[in-house]
Amino acid sequence: MRDDILELIEQSRYADARNELIKLNAVDIAQVLEEVHQQNVLIMFRILPKEIAATAFSYMSYDQQRYIIESITDKEIEIIIDELFLDDTIDFLEEMPANVVKKVLKNTDDKTRKLINQFLNYPEDSAGSIMTIEYVDLKREMTVRQAIDHIKKTGIDKETINTCYVMDQSRKLEGVISIRKLILSDDDVLIGDIMDKDVIYINTSDDQEKIAMLFKKYDFISMPVVDKERRLVGIITVDDVVDIIDQENTEDFQRMAAMQPSEEEYLKTSVLELAKNRIPWLLILMISATFTGNIIRKYEEALQSVVILASFIPMLMDTGGNAGAQSSTLVIRGIALGEIKLNDLGKILWKEFRVSVIVGLILAIVNFLRIYFLEKVAFNISIVVSISIFATVILAKIVGGSLPIIAKKLKLDPAIMASPLITTIVDAVALMIYFAAATSILGL
Amino acid sequence: MRDDILELIEQSRYADARNELIKLNAVDIAQVLEEVHQQNVLIMFRILPKEIAATAFSYMSYDQQRYIIESITDKEIEIIIDELFLDDTIDFLEEMPANVVKKVLKNTDDKTRKLINQFLNYPEDSAGSIMTIEYVDLKREMTVRQAIDHIKKTGIDKETINTCYVMDQSRKLEGVISIRKLILSDDDVLIGDIMDKDVIYINTSDDQEKIAMLFKKYDFISMPVVDKERRLVGIITVDDVVDIIDQENTEDFQRMAAMQPSEEEYLKTSVLELAKNRIPWLLILMISATFTGNIIRKYEEALQSVVILASFIPMLMDTGGNAGAQSSTLVIRGIALGEIKLNDLGKILWKEFRVSVIVGLILAIVNFLRIYFLEKVAFNISIVVSISIFATVILAKIVGGSLPIIAKKLKLDPAIMASPLITTIVDAVALMIYFAAATSILGL
Numbered sequence: 094m095r096d097d098i099l100e101l102i103e104q105s106r107y108a109d110a111r112n113e114l115i116k117l118n119a120v121d122i123a124q125v126l127e128e129v130h131q132q133n134v135l136i137m138f139r140i141l142p143k144e145i146a147a148t149a150f151s152y153m154s155y156d157q158q159r160y161i162i163e164s165i166t167d168k169e170i171e172i173i174i175d176e177l178f179l180d181d182t183i184d185f186l187e188e189m190p191a192n193v194v195k196k197v198l199k200n201t202d203d204k205t206r207k208l209i210n211q212f213l214n215y216p217e218d219s220a221g222s223i224m225t226i227e228y229v230d231l232k233r234e235m236t237v238r239q240a241i242d243h244i245k246k247t248g249i250d251k252e253t254i255n256t257c258y259v260m261d262q263s264r265k266l267e268g269v270i271s272i273r274k275l276i277l278s279d280d281d282v283l284i285g286d287i288m289d290k291d292v293i294y295i296n297t298s299d300d301q302e303k304i305a306m307l308f309k310k311y312d313f314i315s316m317p318v319v320d321k322e323r324r325l326v327g328i329i330t331v332d333d334v335v336d337i338i339d340q341e342n343t344e345d346f347q348r349m350a351a352m353q354p355s356e357e358e359y360l361k362t363s364v365l366e367l368a369k370n371r372i373p374w375l376l377i378l379m380i381s382a383t384f385t386g387n388i389i390r391k392y393e394e395a396l397q398s399v400v401i402l403a404s405f406i407p408m409l410m411d412t413g414g415n416a417g418a419q420s421s422t423l424v425i426r427g428i429a430l431g432e433i434k435l436n437d438l439g440k441i442l443w444k445e446f447r448v449s450v451i452v453g454l455i456l457a458i459v460n461f462l463r464i465y466f467l468e469k470v471a472f473n474i475s476i477v478v479s480i481s482i483f484a485t486v487i488l489a490k491i492v493g494g495s496l497p498i499i500a501k502k503l504k505l506d507p508a509i510m511a512s513p514l515i516t517t518i519v520d521a522v523a524l525m526i527y528f529a530a531a532t533s534i535l536g537l
Numbered sequence: 538m539r540d541d542i543l544e545l546i547e548q549s550r551y552a553d554a555r556n557e558l559i560k561l562n563a564v565d566i567a568q569v570l571e572e573v574h575q576q577n578v579l580i581m582f583r584i585l586p587k588e589i590a591a592t593a594f595s596y597m598s599y600d601q602q603r604y605i606i607e608s609i610t611d612k613e614i615e616i617i618i619d620e621l622f623l624d625d626t627i628d629f630l631e632e633m634p635a636n637v638v639k640k641v642l643k644n645t646d647d648k649t650r651k652l653i654n655q656f657l658n659y660p661e662d663s664a665g666s667i668m669t670i671e672y673v674d675l676k677r678e679m680t681v682r683q684a685i686d687h688i689k690k691t692g693i694d695k696e697t698i699n700t701c702y703v704m705d706q707s708r709k710l711e712g713v714i715s716i717r718k719l720i721l722s723d724d725d726v727l728i729g730d731i732m733d734k735d736v737i738y739i740n741t742s743d744d745q746e747k748i749a750m751l752f753k754k755y756d757f758i759s760m761p762v763v764d765k766e767r768r769l770v771g772i773i774t775v776d777d778v779v780d781i782i783d784q785e786n787t788e789d790f791q792r793m794a795a796m797q798p799s800e801e802e803y804l805k806t807s808v809l810e811l812a813k814n815r816i817p818w819l820l821i822l823m824i825s826a827t828f829t830g831n832i833i834r835k836y837e838e839a840l841q842s843v844v845i846l847a848s849f850i851p852m853l854m855d856t857g858g859n860a861g862a863q864s865s866t867l868v869i870r871g872i873a874l875g876e877i878k879l880n881d882l883g884k885i886l887w888k889e890f891r892v893s894v895i896v897g898l899i900l901a902i903v904n905f906l907r908i909y910f911l912e913k914v915a916f917n918i919s920i921v922v923s924i925s926i927f928a929t930v931i932l933a934k935i936v937g938g939s940l941p942i943i944a945k946k947l948k949l950d951p952a953i954m955a956s957p958l959i960t961t962i963v964d965a966v967a968l969m970i971y972f973a974a975a976t977s978i979l980g981l
Contacts, residue, residue: 332756350866382852408826422794
């Protein structure tokens with residue numbers, strides 16, 4: 094299907110291509126145009142019906158959007174912006190260079206320009222910057238029939254009609270009603286009598302993390318956004334929430350791997366940008382490792398007399414780091430999903446302690462069997478290594494389980510208390526335990 | 538509000554509590570009942586209107602659901618199951634012990650019991666196990682007016698009426714139409730003429746990862762599920778997809794921290810279960826570290842003559858591990874989001890190589906300045922350590938960037954190629970580089 098269309102376009106059979114293209118979902122139209130020669134993109138974009146062109150535009154890559162805006166006339170820009178939902182306009186303007194933004198703003202009417210400027214001013218990732226204004230507004234005095242007539246008249250330009258919002262004269266939010274309830278109710282019933290008054294709403298300043306939590310908790314497909322006076326100013330729809338969830342997770346993955354979070358796709362991020370995001374934490378962690386170096390230097394003599402001790406350092410450090418990272422990952426994730434609260438610290442410590450005793454014992458026993466019987470390491474050294482593993486696992490899991498909660502209490506992002514930082518801390522702890530055990534048991 | 542209701546219940550003013558409770562969202566009702574004494578849960582559950590009770594039931598914790606099912610009569614069970622959407626019934630039955638499942642199945646009619654058994658038999662995480670059957674079905678010969686009448690008659694029991702599905706006599710899916718389009722169209726238009734024929738659908742056997750990808754790509758709020766003959770068998774709604782996305786991400790977080798993935802909440806997972814999920818990878822990684830131990834033992838003499846070399850081992854290993862984990866995390870995440878494809882391996886290697894040269898150079902220079910000027914380490918040893926850092930970062934980033942793709946090519950989960958495994962591999966590489974540099978430069 095899509096290959097056929099590409100062929101039609103290449104043969105310059107644009108009208109035929111158009112007729113096939115409009116049968117597709119706008120997402121797929123955008124994807125087809127992504128694969129077409131630039132000169133043909135413009136031709137095809139122009140002969141598509143304007144509402145389809147606008148929807149497809151909102152699904153295009155930023156590069157393609159930019160190319161189109163830079164190539165089309167002022168009049169065409171006006172039509173596209175007019176057809177776009179405001180949240181899609183904001184999304185794309187946020188990624189465009191200043192000259193493109195200027196060209197767009199120049200070609201929108203006063204009201205829209207004011208709105209765009211207002212939305213661009215909301216803090217990034219706040220409800221204000223995510224919401225859109227194309228919602229259905231009803232009054233409580235309307236009958237169901239009047240409400241449905243109102244929707245018929247205005248619904249075409251709304252992002253969703255599945256939930257309608259009931260406001261008073263001063264635009265204060267009074268209730269919500271689903272299209273389902275409207276359709277299933279009798280024509281003469283008043284909206285005020287059947288609307289849901291227990292409205293769960295978002296404030297313009299709410300962070301996207303909180304928004305995602307609310308959507309997940311209530312299984313909504315859209316939610317109203319209100320200002321400080323509880324006046325309705327916009328709505329957020331679930332498709333944006335899905336993007337938010339992905340973005341929040343990506344940020345956590347990046348922070349947990351000691352990087353500055355970035356919203357850009359890996360393959361589209363420049364080498365310099367990637368390096369810039371990675372260097373700070375690597376430097377901090379590298380310099381922190383001075384500490385472990387100093388511990389080893391302190392026990393230089395012990396090492397010199399029993400050099401084999403050095404050969405277990407990597408295993409001990411890695412095991413401690415991994416054990417701690419397991420605990421911290423579960424706690425970080427639990428906090429992110431709202432399953433773990435700040436006052437659960439006691440429960441977590443007790444749980445991690447019990448888990449770590451089991452895990453530590455098994456690792457210590459397996460290690461002892463392996464190095465004493467298979468590698469023929471001396472008995473007392475095998476004992477030193479195994480005791481160190483046991484104690485390291487316990488400490489690693491307690492450190493790993495508690496630091497994310499402590500970070501959250503200090504209003505830091507728990508995700509920074511992940512593998513890299515935990516590993517650096519646990520390394521030092523593991524070495525201290527190891528050398529303490531070695532000097533006392535081996536009498537060094 | 539909620540505290541008021543709790544007080545009413547404690548004062549045994551059940552009717553008053555009920556009147557307040559029904560004003561709330563079902564999610565909040567479930568939460569209030571979670572905080573109430575067990576004897577009162579049953580009382581409140583029984584005096585709630587049955588459709589509200591059933592919806593609230595679907596949001597309760599598994600423990601609460603189990604308690605209720607074990608306590609209420611057979612007749613009451615029948616009513617609850619009758620009110621529940623099939624996907625919610627399946628969700629909760631999957632978590633119940635055999636005796637509860639038996640009690641529920643005993644009290645459902647033949648048709649529902651057959652359906653439940655069929656749904657419980659779909660592979661876990663497949664579309665079949667997630668979908669529900671309460672959708673609106675239309676025929677292409679219907680007029681818009683007939684369709685809306687049909688919805689009015691049957692819509693009350695449907696999970697969503699926002700998208701309606703058009704089928705032929707043999708239940709083959711022919712098109713979809715949104716409630717919005719129905720409302721905005723004239724009464725006498727035929728459904729067949731306005732429905733969307735480019736239907737994007739899911740197969741019963743499709744995995745939840747694929748389902749989430751489709752929802753994200755098209756911004757749908759529901760999608761049809763068809764069998765091998767393209768007959769409509771169910772629908773999946775976006776609220777389930779939000780749960781899927783969280784679950785898939787949690788699995789990735791757990792795998793990337795060297796754990797067996799588990800769907801259970803941390804605080805609700807038993808100590809033994811937690812230990813069981815953590816031990817296998819810790820054991821595997823601990824034993825793999827034998828390899829690094831052997832490398833150190835091979836260079837025992839070098840270490841004995843220049844003991845200070847040992848003190849840089851932790852820093853070198855950690856830096857390599859962190860650098861590799863950064864790369865692998867970005868690639869794993871890119872694969873999960875569909876941004877990185879299998880044939881991008883070349884691009885990734887080239888990108889990681891350039892990034893690693895920049896990162897490696899900066900780390901090596903900072904390290905040299907620090908240990909030579911601040912810690913007064915000998916010049917040639919400072920050079921050995923810095924060269925090792927540079928080479929380790931490059932190799933770590935290439936290993937970290939390519940292994941997730943290679944895992945994917947081998948049909949393994951890319952998420953296992955995360956920090957722990959990369960660290961173990963990079964440790965060995967780092968030590969080999971370090972000792973090679975040391976022996977040649979220091980002439981050991």
